[in-house]
Structures are given as structure tokens and as C-alpha cells.
Amino acid sequence: QPAVGNGVQLYGLVDNVAGRFTGAIGGVNAQSQSVSKIEGGGMSTSHWGLRGNEDLGGGLTASFELSAFFRSDTGAGGRSDALPAPVNVAADPFFSRASWVGLSSPTWGRLRMGTIISQLFLNTINSNAFGDSMTFGPLPLATFTGGVLGGGTSWTNSLVYDTPTYAGVSATLARSLSEAQGGGNVGARIGYANGPLATSLVWQNVKKDPQTFADGTTANDTTAWQLAASYDFDAVKLFAHVGHIQNKGTNIAPQNVGYRVWDLSASLPVGAGRVLAGYAVRKTSDTAAPVPATVAGGNVERRIFSLGYDHNLSKRTDVYTMLMHDSTQTRTLPVPLRVIEASGNSYGIGIRHRF
Amino acid sequence: QPAVGNGVQLYGLVDNVAGRFTGAIGGVNAQSQSVSKIEGGGMSTSHWGLRGNEDLGGGLTASFELSAFFRSDTGAGGRSDALPAPVNVAADPFFSRASWVGLSSPTWGRLRMGTIISQLFLNTINSNAFGDSMTFGPLPLATFTGGVLGGGTSWTNSLVYDTPTYAGVSATLARSLSEAQGGGNVGARIGYANGPLATSLVWQNVKKDPQTFADGTTANDTTAWQLAASYDFDAVKLFAHVGHIQNKGTNIAPQNVGYRVWDLSASLPVGAGRVLAGYAVRKTSDTAAPVPATVAGGNVERRIFSLGYDHNLSKRTDVYTMLMHDSTQTRTLPVPLRVIEASGNSYGIGIRHRF
């Protein structure tokens, strides 16, 4: 990343992919058709930003980050135009990816204030073979799109404390104030990394009403946890996750529906690139509230399988081709209620460039 | 500020504060409750921007500035989400803080065109102990929020001429074209600085309809003046202001209500920081038009007292804790009309970082 002086960096990532896509990233539904598109964010959501550190002496450092998502296919702000209603990530606040300032020291850790990536999202993208791909990544899609998870990918109005790393162990506590919008969010993460092994556990409770969509995609009171583990065998790196999302509904419409989420993915070095494969499932045994048939997301079950090759042209630039099979089961209105199955393929060829 | 080449600077400020806040920055009302919040802009409104100078030879310089406010608690654009309706500074244009280009020389001064800070705002923030704090600063709050002042903090579509400084005296003329929205704005400022003493007088008349909210917060025809003086005794720096805002209403609803505004503030160096104290009053003896009881602002009177400590971690970074007591008197609807008193405290601890 380029330095512009004072330790400030201007940085970003532009990722566009051309291909055929079936259904929104929230999941296919029975009406989904395959459409040729150029989409932003095939492997990573496009963004740009400013960040910097200032050495205050005595081991203390001040730091900040301001970062904006944009949809690099149209140049529009926000994360994606691919999510179905009522979610409108096009209405993301400008610096919805990050807007924080904080202090840190090697001794007592780091404390930040503002809009900060959620610990569940950080854990998800740092520990699966597809990274933060919200287009082809089975785990990010199954966890964050088309379901009932609250809190989104960044939390506004939050305080986040990171411990120093000690003997490979690090932990984070996050609190997003409600500011009279629902009940506020709490999250925690603990991780351990040692050579080829990494494992981490994250938990969150989200009660905050989604006044801003970067803040969340549901008004439900939800609790989620995720256990991640990865091992790098050199010939292949394997990732596994198990997790759970409990949806307690809203005050007006309470419910209690739990979803199990699990994922296996692998990254296999081949030449100057990697073959990527992954499979994720989000599934409930409870009775989900029915939705109109035009709503996707798989409120009973969603299964995603992806396979592709990501070729590095340099450290900063890669080209890739990816294929995804998405299938959902949705309990639908009108009566008589029934469960509709849907499935579809998406594939594309893209380029990702970091600066 | 970091240079990026060609004399262009990428600069900004991120300021977040955690605390309890009572009422909007427009002033407490009878329903105001204390709410825990993380807010952007505790001591300075967060912003980023680009600016530069080009030496054209012969003493002539071309310069420009583009600057955007953002609410660093949520990452959203604009100055604040803390003002009550009908003001919506969230709708600030992107570069509403500054968007101008101009020419200057040491001999004949500087002429700029575009969106430029208003002279009244410049005078206010440069001559009180709390600077541009729209969260805790008595003078900025009493002058610019919750009242009837027109013109806001920046004027769009404007021409601004600054004289050179001669024997400590400098002056500025500002004109914002109406472009068929009301009647246009005119402002002037004259200042004198000599060693520890600084004094300045500013006057403005605003008739422009607030098509953009950065342009103003009222459709009223208003005239305001402000006289500022400060003296640095080394052990303490004292600031005093007297001013007046005359509200002539609109063509449809003419009125004639005058507000006196005065302020005393002090900055006391202690260790690596400063103790700040200030008191401001905005008050009318005329009969203000009544408003619903839910509207704050103190259309009869507003009194603000603030006290705090601002500690410098470096030239670029400071941490602070501030306490403010806000009280208002509002003539309210429905009949029988009455004047409601309200008061509340706000306090917080925050960090401000410049880059």
C-alpha cells in the first residue's frame, strides 16, 4: 500500500467478474434465472480507504481507519446491489467498511471506537479458503446472506478491545451501543495460532435495530457462534467450521428458530495459484416462519458448493475463475404452506487488483 | 499533513467520543433523556479532504480545497445525525465542508469561488476555547444550533475575497449567489491580531433558501453580527464574544425577533493539556413564534456551560473529557401558550486524531 506521508496509507481493492449468475447472493429461489452480468466483488468486495498509525512514544500508538465499499461494476457506493429486498446495502453509509480511531500498545492491547468490522465477519473471512468472497464463498454466503443473522459485517457506534497476543492466544471484546435503537450488540472472539494450526471461537448477540444496513440486515434478536479450525499441510490447507444462529424474532413477533451452519473448504497450491473448493450448509430443524415464494434465502436450508482456480499475476493482482452451485429450501406462503426447493449455478472469470 | 505530490495534501481528522448525552445538539427539550452513545466529532467535526497550492510565478498562487464531513461513529457522510428535524445535516452534499478554487498573491490578497466556510463560523471557531466543537462548545452551539441563524457553516455558490494582512489587520468579503433561491447571502469580517491580543468583527445577511442544508438551516431572512476578542495571559487565555441574530422571518410569515448572543471562555494550560471552560447565552426579549413542545432549541433562551480537560498525546492526537450543562426556555404550542424550561447534562471521554 502506498504511503502518502505521516504514516498515512491510501489503499484499496478493485475486483470485477464477468459471468452468468443465478439468483441473488441471498440465495436462489424458484423464479431465479441465469443472467449474464459483470459484477463487482467476485473474490473480495471492492473498497478504498485511508489508514494510518502515529507513534506517540512510550510504546503507545494512535491509529485510524476510514474505508468505503463501492460496487466496482457500476461505481456506486455500498457493498452490493445483489441482495434481495428488504435489505438494501446500496444504502450503506459512506465509510461503512471502517470508521474508527484508537490507541494501542504492545503491553495492554488496542482500544478502538467507531464503526468496526464485526468479530463474526472477521472470523469468517480469515478462516476459509474463499476469504471474503460474497459472490462465490460458501461460508460467507451461508453465514451472512439470505438468513436471519443480525449485525451485518460492521458494527457502528462500537467500542472494540483487542488483547495482545500471548503464546499464540488473542482475544477481542466488542460492544455496539444501541443509542435507543433496540438493545445493542455484544461480541467476543478468542483465537489460537501455532505454526500450521489455527483455531478460533466467536460469539455474538445482536439486538440493535438495523437503522443502517451496514449495521445489520434484520430487526430480530439473534445470537450466533462459530468455531473455526484450519491446518496447513503444505500440499493443501484445510478449513472447517461449525456454528449456530439462534433467531428469537422481534418483540412484536417473537419466535425461536435455530440454524446450524457448517463448512469445509480447501486451498490447494497449483503453479502460481490455488485451486479452491468449499461446501457450506445452513439448516434448521425448527419451523421457520413462512415467506412469499418470491423471497429467496432458504429459510429451511441452504447448501452452497464452490470450486475454482485463483491465479496470482503478482502479489497485488490475481485472475480467477469460479463455479458455484447454490440450492435452497424455503417454507413459503400462501397457504397451503409448502417447502419449495430451488437450485442454480453461477460462474465467472474475474480480476482482482489491490493498491 | 502528508504531501502526495504537486503540493497536494491528503488530510483529515477523526474524532469519536463515548458518553452520555441529553438532548440533541440543537438543545434539550422537556422530553430529553440521557442516552449512552458513541458520537463522532466530540471536539472537532470529523472530516477528510484534499488541498493544494501551485506557485504560478510572479507571486501568484493557485489553490484549491475539497473537504467532506463524515460522522465517524457510523461512517455516514455529513456533519451530524444529532440535530432535530427539520434540519437534516445527514443530507449534506459530499464536499460540503469545502469545494473551492482560487488565486492569491501577497500583494492583492486571495479570491476564491465555490463552497467556502462562512465568515461567521470561521470567526466563531477561531476565537473560543472549544474551537469547532459542535458537541461541547458553548459558543458554536449557541450561535449555530437550535436557533434561527441562517446560512449554516459553509456557503455554496460563493465568491470570497480576503485582503492581505497589513499591520495585523485583515478583512474578508463574502457573497453567495441566490441562483433564484431566495435573495443571496452577504458577509464581511475584519480582524486585528497583535501579540497576545486578537479581535474581530463579523456581519452577515442571509436570504438564501436552504436548498442544501450545508447552506443553512432556515428559510428565514436573518442578519447576524459577532464581535470577538481574546487575550493570552500565558497562564490563561480568555475569550469573549457579543453578538446578535435578527430574524425577519419569511415572505409568507414575516416576523422580527432579535437574539442576543454572548460567551465567555477560557483555556488554562495544565501539564501537556488544557483545562477548558465556557459559558454562552442566546436570548430574546421579543416574542418568539411558538413551536410544538417536542421541538427543542430554546426559542426564548438557551444557556450552555461546559468544562473539561483536553490532553495532548502529540501534536496530532489528543484525548479529552468534557462535561456540558444545557438549559433552554421554549415558548410552546398548543394554546394556552406557555414557556417550558428544560435542562440536562452531557459528558464523555474521547479521542481526536489528525492526519
Added chain:
Amino acid sequence: QPAVGNGVQLYGLVDNVAGRFTGAIGGVNAQSQSVSKIEGGGMSTSHWGLRGNEDLGGGLTASFELSAFFRSDTGAGGRSDALPAPVNVAADPFFSRASWVGLSSPTWGRLRMGTIISQLFLNTINSNAFGDSMTFGPLPLATFTGGVLGGGTSWTNSLVYDTPTYAGVSATLARSLSEAQGGGNVGARIGYANGPLATSLVWQNVKKDPQTFADGTTANDTTAWQLAASYDFDAVKLFAHVGHIQNKGTNIAPQNVGYRVWDLSASLPVGAGRVLAGYAVRKTSDTAAPVPATVAGGNVERRIFSLGYDHNLSKRTDVYTMLMHDSTQTRTLPVPLRVIEASGNSYGIGIRHRF
């Protein structure tokens, strides 16, 4: 342009002009009155952006560009507030000027993906004496404003291939995917440059519904071509264009109206600047669908004559004064239908600064 590292450039242009303007840039109508204004983008539409190249070895280069228009008179995003309804370029996506990533080599050319300037707009602005002036430039105004041309100045969701230049000849193919919004856009351009002579031909068919206004200003199916030639005689550089816009209407309201567009312009070096003169005509012999009398644009004919002087203070900064005479003929509702003539003058003095 300043480098910020990694070959990334932060660049932009701020252009403001003060003057009197009659009618919107879409063209005068019978109600147009002269209004004093400060406008952004007198000679070039103000913008800022990030762009960069990365050498990947073997002759291969990765590159990207992100660029945002802004209205430098008010700081608002988007190209202009001067176009009449229903066009609202204020709603331009953030990086609507450019948002692309691509690969290139000297051998096989360049392939880009994302939001990219349209070939017709590129051809227009690169081959007339007034460049990209959407305030005073006869050819840009006659071609892109107030008429029925589809596709706007940038195409979203597009793939663009540029050939290498061989013996002075270069060509470009552009395709904007419909993504289920109408039928997609296709464009092509071929150019030849040799010493003082340059000539180029561009053709486009636009069927895409304008979901984003940067994408276009009409839902009509339109086909356009433009032939440009210029010759630099040293004492004067002459430019000539002929072109045609065929409007096939929409599926619901099919029609078939063709407009001829032609332009002559000249740039005459005088001192440190240039005298600029230009004349453009857009005219139909077909029967255009009538519009309300308040709609401008000249659906029968528009004639624009401009004359001015552009003085260079440096390579990066110029000041200018321009005069434009705009006249239109519009077939108007209500019945009895009639053709209304309108005309008006606009003039201003401005400054343009590049960084």
C-alpha cells in the same frame, strides 16, 4: 499528477465559473431567463480520482481507475444540477466517471471491466476545440444534452477492448451488459492519427434502460455515429464533425426520428492562451413527438455558437472567459401543436485547476 506510491495517483480537477446563464444545459426554452450563477465545470466537469498501473512482467500491466464527478459550486456529488427533469445527474453513482480494472500489453492491447467512459463521449471531447465543456462546448452539448441520445457519458457493467496502435490506427470495442435491464449497449471506435491530422469514427447502439443516470438519459433504443476530423495548421487548429442519432423509441412507444449533428470548431493560439470558437447544430427533418412547452432541448433543432479565450497560468491552471448563444426549436403540447423558438446567451469567467 501526484504519485502516492505503488504507481497509484491521486488526481483531479476543480473548475468553477461565475456568470450569467440562460436555460439549462439541455437547452433554452421559451421560459428561460438569465440568472447570475456560480457553476461548477465551466470548461471541464470537476472530478477527482485514483488510478494506477502495476507492471506484472512479460509486458503485461494491470491497471485501474476510480473517479468521481462532483459539482464544485456546491460540493455535491454527480455531474451537474443544470439538466432539466427527468434527467437527474445529481443521482450519479459515486465513482460514475470511472470504476474499472483491467490488463494490457503492447502486443495484444487492453481489456477493461467495469464502468468506463463511452466511446462516443471520448470521441466527442477529444476532437473539438472546447474539450469536455458541458457548459460552453457546442459539440458536447448538442450531442449529449437535451436530445434523445442514450447511454450517457459512461457505461456501467461493461467490457471494453482497445487494440494496440499500429501505423497510427487504433480501435476499440465496447459492450455494456443489460443485466435484464433492456437490451445492452454496443459501441465501436476506430481512429487514425498522423502528425497534424487526426480522424476517427464511432458508432453505438444503446438499448439499456437507464437504471443509473450515468448510464443514460433516455429509455429509448438509439443508434448514433460520429465522424471526426481535425488538422493542426499551427496558426490554428480546425475540427469538424458530422454525425447522426436515430431514435427508435421504446417498446411501448416506438418511433423513428433521426437527428443530424454537425460541428465546426477552431482553436487559435494567442499569447499564453487560445481563442476558441465553435458552432454545432442538431436537427431533424422527421416529426418529433411533442413535449410540454416547459421542456427544453430543442426536439426539432438546436444551434449553439460559442466564443471565448482560455489563458494558461501554468500547465495545470487556466482562467477563461466564454460566451455562448443557444437557440432551440421545440414541437410542443398542448394542441394545437406548434413549434416554439427560443434563444438566449450565457457567459462567464472561470478558473480551472488540475492536480
